[in-house]
Amino acid sequence: MNMTDEEKKLAAEEKKLAAEEKKKQKVIDKEIQGTKKTGKDAPKSHGEILRDQLSDALETYNKSTSSILLSSVTAGLEIGFSYLMICSVFFFLEGKMGEDSIFKMISLVYPLGFILVVMGQSILFTEQTALLTLPVLNKKQTSGAMLRLWGLVVIGNLIGGYAIALLLNWLGPRLGIFNNEVMVTIAKHVIAAKLPVILVSAIVAGWLMGLLSWLLASVRDTISRIVIIFLITSVLAFAGLHHSIIGSIEVFSGMLRSPDISLWDYLTFQGSALLGNAFGGAIFVALLKYRAFVFNIFGK
Template structure:
């Protein structure tokens, strides 16, 4: 996505009449008439108005609908590639702490799990679990239709998986240098070992956290605080052992390429369930709830 679109200090007021019907929307119009932009008045506030964040989120999503398919696909491939660094870091920690007690191993994995996500999001590449919510806000605001939403989801997901396969291949090529083969095997086998419902529930929680992370990025000042927000939500995914569809895809593909007891049907099953869970967690528990409670709270009575 465009780097400027991630800057929460850059508030874009939509053309839709929906905004004018909210109390916050009327405040913005009044402030604009007096040449005092709302974002200037609120720069130093510790908390930004929820409706301001929602308007920025809607326009953030709209930017992706306006992009060409090739541009969106290439950015999505880049995101899948970058998450290979998370898979490499987790596998390396798995080898380094393999003899440690389970809690120490999980903490070690969680500490490095955010690496790929921080690079991915700060580099403004397109990650599917961001778009489970970001792409939904314009649809909820009736700015785009369901087919356009499916188009964005499909392009981003395909690009992420293409990048994940390529990244896993690179990890397999570099394995003699990295020396984390056993880590890839253990992580891959762990991913595919769960039944449908535990895996779905785990993926819902992971999708929920990732979509919350995207919301926090829009709600916080640039750079350092955004990186902290990304680290917090992805650390929570790591410490909980939750299932992220794209990062998990890289780990599963790496285990296959290295030869670790994970096969393609098992990987496909895991990825399919994880995608469904991430989609539910991001779209329902973040996008729909955020949009509904903010719009309802801000409706001007009468």
């Protein structure tokens, strides 16, 4: 079937746009790969951080499904040590100070699980969200591949979280380090806000976790990395922002112990927290940081 003049014109314009886009992408890739390394003691440049982040993300995409799932399950288990400390500290301080003050004090122990996960290089959804978005923006991976990887990581994190929650539900009361009432109180505190508030809170939390990933790529020594993890995650706890993975453990544990917390309560919380965390990490960090680099290259 012969093309009309209008169709030929549209096809030519599309071809021209595709060629221009391809040329533009080559310039971006050349700029990223050509970024010079800074000195050992000097802070990394924007381009150097972006290059390292892209490299790390592509390594994750190239891992096998079983490797990603196992690493994600491990992260879900390890983040449970934050929950262990949250419950233990709450039980220890209960009756000695007000409940509001206890929840603020918890911010001092909340970072433990995150330090274990990040320093141990397990795959945690919120810390990886922005990272895994970068290859899509850089046209090295598709959106479908990203969503598949997100799904694997979330499934692994949740499975690990359920396992550690069941273990701690059994162990905590038997060791006398916390009781059922503490788990229920913490769960109710997490889901006390209305769903729109949880969603926005999770967006901010995802933003901070994406920044955590970016900041970690900017430093080289272990002590600085631990300090950054502690500062960012303690802000999450002190401000009461919602994190989908540790929040899953908290609400799931409370659901097991109280009829006041239903499966619907858990599912609506979990859906809102996951959506918010993903949006916050992908949009506010990956997109903004990447676009800032591109604008710097083309000046528009």
